Amino acid sequence: MLSHLPILQVILPLLGAPACLILGRGKLAWLFALLVSALSFCVAAILLTTVYNHGVISYALGGWQAPWGIEYRIDLLNAWLLVIVSASSTISLLAAQSSISTEISLEKQGLFYVAWLLCLAGLLGILATGDAFNVFVFLEISSLSTYTLISLGPNRKSLWAAFRYLIMGTIGATFILIGIGLMYIMTGTLNMQDLAQRLPSAGESSTVFAAYAFILVGISLKLALFPLHLWLPNAYSQAPSIVTSFLAASATKVALYLLIRFTYTIFPSEFSQFVVPLADIFVALGVLAVFSASIVAIYQEEIKRAIAYSSIAQIGYMVIGLGIGGVLGLQATLIHVFNHALMKATLFMALAAIAARIGATTLTSMQGLGRKMPWTSFGFVVGGLSLIGVPLTAGFISKWYLVSAAALTGRWPLVFLILLGSLIAIVYIWRVVEALYFKPAADNSPVKEAPIAMLLALWLLVLGNVYFGIDTRLPVSISSEAATALVEGRP
């Protein structure tokens, strides 16, 4: 049983989805989906501890040995992300029923959970698999279900956002498919480990180079890396609130994982060091993302949209970490992946709670909510502080590592740009804080505090933000070992 955990991780939600369909609508489906997601989380946690203690797990699907069969390969990097994704899914699901009961009609609620579990299966699959083509398949599973989830949003704009995301996402996925195809043509293998061994001998042929370029661009599209980010604000702001909370914490992280996997494990290091000045490109794009997106976020009236733009900025930070490179830079990125999942889930969860009660998340509609929904509002504040990077919150740890990495590699201007970026974050977070606490409510209609399930989920996340800002052993030790393994294990 234990040896089959890697496949169980993916199969659970994949089989859970049709089962959910049979269960029908409403609460039962919700409970079932929650259970499945919680089980996935348990599996991920066991996998992480196993990998941490005993090293890499390799699982041959159907007993066919790699490189002929499909291999599921769990190392610290993907075990870490498996935990992040399954945890954020579970916490979001906890609040899902209360949130969608106001946003999605009853007969579609069962289908909502089906799409959710499929999306989860896709995301976990991308992470778990050690096979390049499998990545594409799972990427499409997660993408298709994401389009569905987004299109279930409360008004017609969500349809348009989903369609645009579908076009962009499919182009991105097809780019990745082209890249994988070209790699296969050159090496005759699809197994990631095998690819890593054979690609150097394929040399610096233009085909491998083209494969590299296609894959990078494709992933960047899914990652919403500046300037390929245009789909994200629409998709996030139009999706059902709780879906945003889930996607923000997981989907882009998975794309980032792919970026790390392809640049560090699969392609030879000369590629990202000499052939393409990837480090500089990453840093430049990251800085541009931080500033352009943060500044746009300041001018958003719709707060969900503002926080979505902030996500683009935060992706910028992660990519900066990748660009800095080395163990430290990579570690900074991996820590930020985790912390960002925490804080974005918190912020979107708080917004979901607000949307559930007042039906909107515009700045004016949120005025004076600090008194009417004290717990939700305070949760938003903590999430915001974490985003800014105030000490004793998770965000501070990210910032500390990122700045240290930049300083140690002598990139002084970058240090200031990173910190300047968080100053802009103060501005867009503080607009909301002021509206919540220091502006009189537009109307005096009574507003109840958020439903208890949402509060529970929100405060789990809030406490997580604080806890991982104080006790940092878990993310720091895992990210440090994962980063070391990646850098040293480079071909």
Place this chain on the structure above:
Amino acid sequence: MNTTSLIDVAILTPLIAIVGVLAFSRKPNMREAVSLIAGVILLLVNLKLYSSFNQGEALSRHWLEILPGLNLSFRVDALGLLFGLVASLLWPVTTLYAIGYMRGHNEDHQTRFYVCFAIAIAAVMAIAYAENLFTLFVFYEVLSLCTYPLVTHTGTEKAKQGGRVYLGILMGTSIAFFLPAIIVTWLVAGSLDFQQGGIFPEQTPIALLSLLLVLFVFGVAKAAVMPFHRWLPAAMVAPTPVSALLHAVAVVKAGVFSLIKILVFIFGLDTLQEIPATDYLLYLAGAGVVLASLVALRQDNLKARLAYSTISQLGYITLGALLAVESGVMGSAMHIATHALGKITLFFCAGAILVASHKSEISSMTGLGRSMPITMAAFFIASLSIIGLPPTAGTWSKWWLLTATLETDHLILMAVLILSSLLNIAYLLPIPLRAFFPGKQADAQATAIHEAPPAALIAICATASACVLLFFFPNPLFELVSQIFTEGTP
């Protein structure tokens, strides 16, 4: 009870008080009693720490390790005790005053007020006893955040504007300057612990040290070194007890305290003397002292005038520490205490005048001495202390500061200090003098005005008499500051 755990008690007492304050949020009497009792307990705890420290006990406390090598830990030293004592002495006094003021003014959100107040004091305690720069930074930020609701308390457009400037400058500088300076220090020195003689290795390039010094001096914007002083006048929109505690004790003193700690225990005085940037910063601080005094002279709003006066006085402290001699640092440390007592009295008086007569402009206070004699007398005493005239405590700190400028041959700076003291006379003394001797104008106006609420009056008298007492009995203060350089030496 173990004396080292008293450090925890000092930090946690205000936090525990919050629970009481929240529990009694609908019963004002109970709520304020909880605040007062917590204040008294905190004072006792600090006094106990003081006596243990005097008996030579080493008091330190390790909380937890946040990142490898970065600890939240605390240690009692002379400078910290000084700051901790001043803050814990003034908290109950301010609470007493706040009770009178807030009720007299019928302010909203009083529970939020007391809660944030208590968090601020807890943060101050943690800053005072921080063992390393990291701990200090963490609570420095906590202090900025929890005082923001206090500044914006009234929620008017002006208050929000002030709050934005306040938080913007304090958070902005601390993230953009302070934090990178700390991280670089950490990378260069491998430690952030405060140590006698500094922590930088000898071969650290001077240019880097200069850069760090500049980053630190501007990064600790709570010390209000020009040009990052704008937050202080902006924060004057806060209710007066807040201004009193924040701008006489907690926030600004946390700023200069941090600065002294950094200069003495991170750089070390010897290193500091070798850094060329020190001189430039000295003259910048000196210029700030005079400029702020000049600006204060032109303010008609009493609180604004006091705010600029604070900026100028903070300049003294920064300047004293930057002189990089022991007498300078001791003068600065003493000035933390004496200025706190003097300035809080002045703010109390300003608030009392506002509550009793609804006047905030200096020009309208002529003749007020007849209806509010006690308030105005206290104002007079406190003014003397700020100026540095006997028989008030301010004399001593100015004395040491002047000695230090002589010792280092900075005659220009000495002139600056004297000039500024003259300016102090010009902008402070006329207020009580005109109040008592209005001359021919307007005799009849003051009949309807009575003295401030009794709770406020008690507070005012307490701090004003402390100003005088400290002149006659300065020995404990002397002894404490003279230990800054002796204790902890290996």
Place this chain on the structure above:
Amino acid sequence: MTLLLSHYNYWVVVTLMMIGFFIVIAQGNLVKKLVGLNIFQTSVFILYISSGKVTGGSAPILQDGITSYSNPLPHVLILTAIVVGIATTALGLALVIRIKKAYGTIEESEIQQRDHTC
């Protein structure tokens, strides 16, 4: 010229890909966009399938006397990709129907106009 002829399959792929990509970007009609997307994906399918061809090789069915087979793996892969492509198209078309119901149009410019006016 030999390069052109010996790699003609790639030229087909590139041409198809660019046609598809162009349609996706240039066309305002959502259905046409989906058609373009399909052409774009199909070009990739052809890339895979043609890469599996071994010169002189036979279909990969075990038979006596035949030693050289084409590589079947790309074909299998692309079967999966085709399924994915169909699913994408189906979902896209479903979205178009819903958009038509909600907006009354399937022209990109008109949709954006209607979003801004309300």
